[in-house]
Amino acid sequence: MPPKSKRTSDVFDDEDNASSPEAHHLRRRSQRVSQDTTASKKSKVARSGQKREKQNKTISNAELVRLEKQANELKKLIAQQKQAAATQLDDEDGDEEEDNKFDDDDDDDNSKDMEVEVESEDEPGFTMAGADDDTIRFAAVSTITPMRTITTSAPPHIDLTRIRRKNGKIVPITPRNAYMSVPSSGNGSEHEEPNHSQEETTAANIITPTISRQAGPIQLFQTNNASQQSSATVTDATDTTVTTINNANSGSADSTGQRSTLSFSSDYKPGGKPKAEDYDSEGKAILVRACAYYEAKVLGVKGFPDSSTQIGWARKAFRDACRVAEKDYECDKRIERLLKGRGSRIRGDMLRFVEEAVMSTFGFTKDTSKKAKRQNLELYDALSDDMRFAFKDTTNCTGFAENPVFQLILRLACFGQGHDSPGIVFARFFDPVSLETLALFMTQIHHIMRQWSTGIYIRHGKTNPFSETGYTAIHKKHLHELQLWQELNEYVVTQIRKRMYTRARAKSGIDPPKIKSLITGELQDKIAQELAGRTGDTESEREDDENEEEEEGGQVLQQGQAGDGPGE
Numbered sequence: 241m242p243p244k245s246k247r248t249s250d251v252f253d254d255e256d257n258a259s260s261p262e263a264h265h266l267r268r269r270s271q272r273v274s275q276d277t278t279a280s281k282k283s284k285v286a287r288s289g290q291k292r293e294k295q296n297k298t299i300s301n302a303e304l305v306r307l308e309k310q311a312n313e314l315k316k317l318i319a320q321q322k323q324a325a326a327t328q329l330d331d332e333d334g335d336e337e338e339d340n341k342f343d344d345d346d347d348d349d350n351s352k353d354m355e356v357e358v359e360s361e362d363e364p365g366f367t368m369a370g371a372d373d374d375t376i377r378f379a380a381v382s383t384i385t386p387m388r389t390i391t392t393s394a395p396p397h398i399d400l401t402r403i404r405r406k407n408g409k410i411v412p413i414t415p416r417n418a419y420m421s422v423p424s425s426g427n428g429s430e431h432e433e434p435n436h437s438q439e440e441t442t443a444a445n446i447i448t449p450t451i452s453r454q455a456g457p458i459q460l461f462q463t464n465n466a467s468q469q470s471s472a473t474v475t476d477a478t479d480t481t482v483t484t485i486n487n488a489n490s491g492s493a494d495s496t497g498q499r500s501t502l503s504f505s506s507d508y509k510p511g512g513k514p515k516a517e518d519y520d521s522e523g524k525a526i527l528v529r530a531c532a533y534y535e536a537k538v539l540g541v542k543g544f545p546d547s548s549t550q551i552g553w554a555r556k557a558f559r560d561a562c563r564v565a566e567k568d569y570e571c572d573k574r575i576e577r578l579l580k581g582r583g584s585r586i587r588g589d590m591l592r593f594v595e596e597a598v599m600s601t602f603g604f605t606k607d608t609s610k611k612a613k614r615q616n617l618e619l620y621d622a623l624s625d626d627m628r629f630a631f632k633d634t635t636n637c638t639g640f641a642e643n644p645v646f647q648l649i650l651r652l653a654c655f656g657q658g659h660d661s662p663g664i665v666f667a668r669f670f671d672p673v674s675l676e677t678l679a680l681f682m683t684q685i686h687h688i689m690r691q692w693s694t695g696i697y698i699r700h701g702k703t704n705p706f707s708e709t710g711y712t713a714i715h716k717k718h719l720h721e722l723q724l725w726q727e728l729n730e731y732v733v734t735q736i737r738k739r740m741y742t743r744a745r746a747k748s749g750i751d752p753p754k755i756k757s758l759i760t761g762e763l764q765d766k767i768a769q770e771l772a773g774r775t776g777d778t779e780s781e782r783e784d785d786e787n788e789e790e791e792e793g794g795q796v797l798q799q800g801q802a803g804d805g806p807g808e
């Protein structure tokens with residue numbers, strides 16, 4: 241077994257036996273430590289005792305104060321009771337004359353006491369005898385009078401609907417699509433082609449509309465471009481253009497001839513990309529119309545316009561919206577930036593329509609099976625060869641640009657919003673369908689079909705987006721092919737493009753159906769020949785009318801004679 245450890249005392253004993261100075265020093269040190277520990281414990285006990293004594297003294301003092309208060313209250317109560325008893329004895333030992341006098345004047349005194357005491361008491365059914373008397377004396381019922389009824393005039397009628405805040409006037413709210421259903425100005429059959437000479441920003445004169453309030457219709461005038469830029473109230477801050485808010489002018493020119501700008505909404509916060517939600521209800525409705533105009537130009541006139549054309553289109557779109565709203569606002573740089581961004585947006589939105597049309601027309605699937613992969617790969621190779629997807633018959637390559645996929649894309653993209661569809665509101669951009677529109681459709685079909693280039697559907701991400709820089713060359717190639725097709729027979733190709741628009745509009749169901757005539761062609765020819773031999777006012781026709789009247793009169797007489805005999 242291991243040896244037991246020695247205790248401290250044993251160690252000290254051993255050290256004492258050794259009689260070394262070091263052992264003596266250790267023993268003295270341990271004694272001092274034990275003494276200090278004992279002294280500290282005693283001091284703690286003493287301090288805790290003193291605290292308890294102080295607390296007990298504090299409690300005893302508070303208890304004494306409370307007892308003294310109770311004793312004083314008892315003394316006061318006893319004194320009041322004694323005084324009340326003495327007063328009662330004096331009243332009983334009084335003379336009879338005073339008692340009789342008190343009885344005579346009892347009613348008057350009670351009424352006076354009631355008048356004085358009712359004001360100070362919560363319950364008016366009794367009165368106190370006096371300031372020093374605690375007895376209660378009930379007043380006679382006859383002395384209690386009801387309170388007088390207070391009548392006030394009726395308050396004036398206030399019509400709350402006529403109340404308006406001084407600094408918060410109610411502004412009428414313009415619906416978001418208030419100006420969308422108004423057709424664009426110009427001939428419906430007129431097709432607008434891009435004209436760069438009128439849309440260059442470096443041109444000396446730019447045609448801008450102004451509204452004459454007295455004359456009524458819009459009059460156009462020419463203003464210098466430099467003066468327009470100098471009068472524009474635009475400030476650039478953190479790469480964003482902030483338009484000056486001007487609610488007083490309400491879309492008309494001020495005394496200096498400068499046109500006002502659109503007003504921002506109450507919760508507008510500067511910064512970020514400009515959007516229609518930044519403006520009030522009227523400005524938002526105007527910008528919605530202007531954005532629709534710009535997008536219709538991209539779809540129907542030119543799919544990838546250059547920078548100068550974009551600026552010209554943005555100004556034209558804003559002028560068209562102001563014309564419909566009967567306003568004359570300034571198109572500043574911020575609005576131009578907002579409208580120019582609609583081109584890429586509408587091209588991106590069209591991709592979902594093109595993908596739907598490609599899948600339903602050609603038979604591409606998103607299935608990942610081996611059979612589907614082989615089928616998708618065969619379709620992609622066959623349709624991509626020599627632009628076969630553009631032909632009506634993809635096998636024999638007949639009917640160029642007449643594949644049903646173009647008709648379906650046109651219906652989905654341009655006639656899918658009812659009466660607000662771009663093909664209806666801006667019909668002059670689509671009737672007939674332009675070569676630019678067909679080239680844009682072909683370019684997007686090419687982009688969508690590339691998603692099945694491996695046989696499995698792989699959606700294009702940020703690595704291969706449908707952008708202007710990536711597909712402008714392909715768009716120009718398709719446009720060149722369409723222009724060659726137009727040159728082969730311009731009349732027939734134009735009729736084909738017109739029929740595309742007519743069929744897409746008819747399929748949309750927007751226009752009311754035509755009533756089919758019940759009279760056939762042969763019967764119409766017969767009626768026409770009959771009318772051709774008559775003038776409507778000849779002698780023979782008058783004689784025929786007289787003969788008809790005589791025959792009708794004779795028939796009436798015969799009926800009258802037949803009814804007289806038997807009836808009598």
